[in-house]
Amino acid sequence: MNSIVKKILPEQQVDRLRDARLFLRESGASRFVTSAQTAGMKFASQVKPLASAYYALVSSKFQREERAVLLGRAKYHQELQENDANVFLMRRNVHRLEKGLLMKPRRPVFAKDYILETVNVYRKIVAEPWRSAENSLDSLRWGYDVLSEYFDAVAADPVVDRARAVFEKCPPPAEACAANRDRIPYLRNLAEDPVSFEQLEQLAIKRRSVRFFDRKPVPRELLDKAFTLAGLSPSACNRQPYRFLVYDDPAIVDTVASLPGGTIGFRHNIPVVVVILGMWDAFYSEKDRHVPYIDGSLAAMSFSYALETLGLGACIFNWPDIEAHEKRAERVLGLKGYERPIFFMGVGYPDAGAMVAYSQKRPLDVMREYNAPIVAD
Numbered sequence: 001m002n003s004i005v006k007k008i009l010p011e012q013q014v015d016r017l018r019d020a021r022l023f024l025r026e027s028g029a030s031r032f033v034t035s036a037q038t039a040g041m042k043f044a045s046q047v048k049p050l051a052s053a054y055y056a057l058v059s060s061k062f063q064r065e066e067r068a069v070l071l072g073r074a075k076y077h078q079e080l081q082e083n084d085a086n087v088f089l090m091r092r093n094v095h096r097l098e099k100g101l102l103m104k105p106r107r108p109v110f111a112k113d114y115i116l117e118t119v120n121v122y123r124k125i126v127a128e129p130w131r132s133a134e135n136s137l138d139s140l141r142w143g144y145d146v147l148s149e150y151f152d153a154v155a156a157d158p159v160v161d162r163a164r165a166v167f168e169k170c171p172p173p174a175e176a177c178a179a180n181r182d183r184i185p186y187l188r189n190l191a192e193d194p195v196s197f198e199q200l201e202q203l204a205i206k207r208r209s210v211r212f213f214d215r216k217p218v219p220r221e222l223l224d225k226a227f228t229l230a231g232l233s234p235s236a237c238n239r240q241p242y243r244f245l246v247y248d249d250p251a252i253v254d255t256v257a258s259l260p261g262g263t264i265g266f267r268h269n270i271p272v273v274v275v276i277l278g279m280w281d282a283f284y285s286e287k288d289r290h291v292p293y294i295d296g297s298l299a300a301m302s303f304s305y306a307l308e309t310l311g312l313g314a315c316i317f318n319w320p321d322i323e324a325h326e327k328r329a330e331r332v333l334g335l336k337g338y339e340r341p342i343f344f345m346g347v348g349y350p351d352a353g354a355m356v357a358y359s360q361k362r363p364l365d366v367m368r369e370y371n372a373p374i375v376a377d
Contacts, residue, residue, distance in 0.1 A: 072280030210313030213348030241282035
């Protein structure tokens, strides 16, 4: 509606309408309506079914997330039914095996509930790597090394022995060798010189949101170095349910940079736009629906720090859940229904003559609390 009004009316009249709306917002009638809405929301929030009814009948704000979760679950289970080659299942289960191997004390037999499932999905991906995006040698070697270590570590058991027989028939990835397992749980070398707190603090202070960039091109090798470091970020069960979509073609950067709000006034000088994309097809259950937001944000923060070390800067653009914006992003970026932008980032060489915001952070005593009161279970 706003875009239509701006096209029809002169700029001066648009400004008057905006001012009138601001005055109306402060009027007694507006406050009365707001109070009634607040009372309705508070009432609906008292009982879970009423809250669900509110968002089913009154507000559609969660519909896109619900659709993404359902489509993601459908794809996840369809892959298992059709060919067993679900890469996220393999990543999750191999990581679960890692956690069992490093446990203190380690149980003589563990993972019985999912070891057959794990070897079957691994077998399918190794035999037909084209079925899955996870066909890199590194990932397959990781799966092979961890499974080999697992079968050497666990005691005899009918279920484990059956899974072992399936695994032994799998062709090992190229260069994989049982005598050279380097992708299994290991002891960290705590004697290595650590990164000092002062160094990390200086990096955190240096990192600021950069909105004005030098227009020179950003080498892709530098971006890939930063993405590689981002991939080392923690992820729930090591599934990494995100991708980075990178746009550095000047002919399309402005279009992508226009998708998030808040970029008017400086998007014309952004050389690279990165979309942090969440993938809901990584999960079999609704319980994990928040993981793409969490894991994608963790990776993006590591990416942002890496950029600073490479002489680059970035600005993360907020991506509120606005259906019109989501719909446009889905169309422009060609997204599947189970993919959603988590947020966007502008990246480039900072303009030496441009300022950044000071952005005073919240005090320590406000954001941190030790031993907050709990209710005994």
